[in-house]
Amino acid sequence: MERPRPTRLVGYVLLWTALALPALTADRLGLNEPRPAWQQAAGVAVLAVAVALSRRLPLAAFGLVAALSLAAAPAMFTVSYGPALGVFALLLGLRAGRARRAVLCFAAVGCAGTVRIVLVGVDPAPEWLVMTGTLLFGCVFPWLGGRYWRQSRELAEAGWLRAARLEDEARLAEERARLRERARIAQDMHDSLGHELSLIALRAGALQVAPGLAGEHRAAAADLRAAAAEATDRLHRIIGVLREDDEPVPLAPAGETLEQLVARAAESGLPVSWEPAGQGGPAAEPGGVAERLLHRVVREALTNAARHAPGAPVTVAVTGRAAGAGRAAGTSVTITNGPPTQEGSRTAAGGTGLLGLRAAVTAVGGTFESGPHEEGFRVSAYVPDAPEQQSTVKPPGPAPFRHARRRVAAGFGTAAGVGVVLVGVAFGWYAYAEKHSVLEPAAYAKLRLGAPAAEVEHALPERDVNDPPDDRAPVPPEGADCRYYRASGELFVSVDHFRLCFDAGRLVAKDVVPRIGLRGEGREEYEEFAQ
Numbered sequence: 001m002e003r004p005r006p007t008r009l010v011g012y013v014l015l016w017t018a019l020a021l022p023a024l025t026a027d028r029l030g031l032n033e034p035r036p037a038w039q040q041a042a043g044v045a046v047l048a049v050a051v052a053l054s055r056r057l058p059l060a061a062f063g064l065v066a067a068l069s070l071a072a073a074p075a076m077f078t079v080s081y082g083p084a085l086g087v088f089a090l091l092l093g094l095r096a097g098r099a100r101r102a103v104l105c106f107a108a109v110g111c112a113g114t115v116r117i118v119l120v121g122v123d124p125a126p127e128w129l130v131m132t133g134t135l136l137f138g139c140v141f142p143w144l145g146g147r148y149w150r151q152s153r154e155l156a157e158a159g160w161l162r163a164a165r166l167e168d169e170a171r172l173a174e175e176r177a178r179l180r181e182r183a184r185i186a187q188d189m190h191d192s193l194g195h196e197l198s199l200i201a202l203r204a205g206a207l208q209v210a211p212g213l214a215g216e217h218r219a220a221a222a223d224l225r226a227a228a229a230e231a232t233d234r235l236h237r238i239i240g241v242l243r244e245d246d247e248p249v250p251l252a253p254a255g256e257t258l259e260q261l262v263a264r265a266a267e268s269g270l271p272v273s274w275e276p277a278g279q280g281g282p283a284a285e286p287g288g289v290a291e292r293l294l295h296r297v298v299r300e301a302l303t304n305a306a307r308h309a310p311g312a313p314v315t316v317a318v319t320g321r322a323a324g325a326g327r328a329a330g331t332s333v334t335i336t337n338g339p340p341t342q343e344g345s346r347t348a349a350g351g352t353g354l355l356g357l358r359a360a361v362t363a364v365g366g367t368f369e370s371g372p373h374e375e376g377f378r379v380s381a382y383v384p385d386a387p388e389q390q391s392t393v394k395p396p397g398p399a400p401f402r403h404a405r406r407r408v409a410a411g412f413g414t415a416a417g418v419g420v421v422l423v424g425v426a427f428g429w430y431a432y433a434e435k436h437s438v439l440e441p442a443a444y445a446k447l448r449l450g451a452p453a454a455e456v457e458h459a460l461p462e463r464d465v466n467d468p469p470d471d472r473a474p475v476p477p478e479g480a481d482c483r484y485y486r487a488s489g490e491l492f493v494s495v496d497h498f499r500l501c502f503d504a505g506r507l508v509a510k511d512v513v514p515r516i517g518l519r520g521e522g523r524e525e526y527e528e529f530a531q
Contacts, residue, residue, distance in 0.1 A: 018083075022079060087142070
């Protein structure tokens with residue numbers, strides 16, 4: 001939500017006041033060379049325009065301040081506009097989304113500064129180093145800080161959104177797990193009760209055809225068989241609505257072995273035969289996951305045979321497989337039934353039990369096959385003795401957050417390192433140039449007007465001043481070549497200067513240029529040297 005317009009206007013005014021203060025006071029404090037009043041007024045006006053554009057057009061605002069700094073000093077290093085340059089670079093990183101335009105703007109400012117230094121610079125090498133250090137350390141570094149601030153806020157907002165989304169997903173997952181548990185319980189009831197009802201139907205069918213049974217008892221047995229078959233079909237339809245396709249069946253403890261399951265089915269009247277594991281290898285470990293899963297496969301196959309192929313002979317064969325090349329040890333079971341000899345269930349729906357078994361067997365690394373075989377039906381399954389554990393997919397960690405922080409930290413480190421190196425080199429060059437352009441007052445006092453230039457050269461230092469104070473010096477003799485030298489080796493402060501003017505190979509003028517703030521009253525200090 002945007003702030004009210006009056007509050008924003010007050011913020012603009014306060015920002016402009018804070019940035020205009022050093023632009024108006026730096027010259028009077030001697031931190032910059034004095035400038036005309038119209039230049040100061042123009043600079044303050046440009047800062048006002050930049051502040052007005054800083055919200056909607058932060059790149060244009062930074063470009064205006066950078067151009068103002070280049071106009072004030074080819075090296076961009078000015079106390080008047082340095083704070084504004086850093087502030088608008090910070091706002092550029094905070095408010096501009098794309099980095100490419102900002103990088104192009106920095107490159108354009110660097111090229112413009114290089115061209116200006118080449119054209120009007122007094123000492124291009126150190127000035128270019130200062131300009132590059134100012135651009136990196138005073139512009140790129142604050143810009144990266146603004147981008148880091150912006151990314152931190154965006155990542156914080158994304159984190160809260162992600163937390164809310166995870167809460168919703170957890171709530172949905174909990175609800176889904178609750179529904180799955182209900183379906184699992186229903187499926188377990190279907191497998192257990194369906195098998196028992198099928199056996200009841202088989203016993204009732206056997207009772208119906210038993211010799212010596214009265215007619216009314218035979219009719220009651222037929223009704224019981226039909227009711228059990230109908231109850232099995234109704235249970236199958238109800239559970240089929242609750243259960244999802246391809247959902248693995250639960251692996252609850254079976255409570256009996258495969259041989260006991262087949263024997264109980266045979267006692268109920270199902271014509272089933274048992275073929276135990278032979279010499280191929282050991283059978284599944286009793287009570288293990290593989291044995292329980294095979295128990296469910298056999299139970300589901302026997303139930304389907306009793307429902308859909310009553311009277312058909314059923315064979316249950318178990319084979320143990322030893323470990324081989326590229327194959328784990330396991331147990332396979334095959335349930336085969338022939339064609340039905342009696343009328344079976346007329347229910348059209350079905351197949352969900354086999355789909356669930358297929359999903360459960362394949363989930364542990366086994367194989368499952370089911371389909372018609374000759375005139376009947378066959379179900380075969382292979383389950384390894386050591387079922388594979390399903391891999392747990394971990395949710396993605398905060399890698400984007402770490403990468404973003406690393407990129408920003410790398411940018412900070414690179415800009416800081418390069419800036420420190422360049423500023424250090426520039427400071428070293430500045431100190432060297434200033435220290436080697438000092439003309440001692442005693443040496444200045446010994447220079448006499450009219451002395452040959454070759455004789456004067458022996459008393460002069462290695463270098464003359466790169467940025468001479470021409471505006472504070474008196475009018476030089478016409479046609480003379482004037483050089484400026486520092487009267488003191490102090491750094492970062494305004495000092496007095498000596499000006500020596502040569503014409504026709506001789507010293508024609510020597511003047512003292514007082515430091516900023518003396519306005520000529522310090523000239524008496526060197527009067528004796530000028531005699």
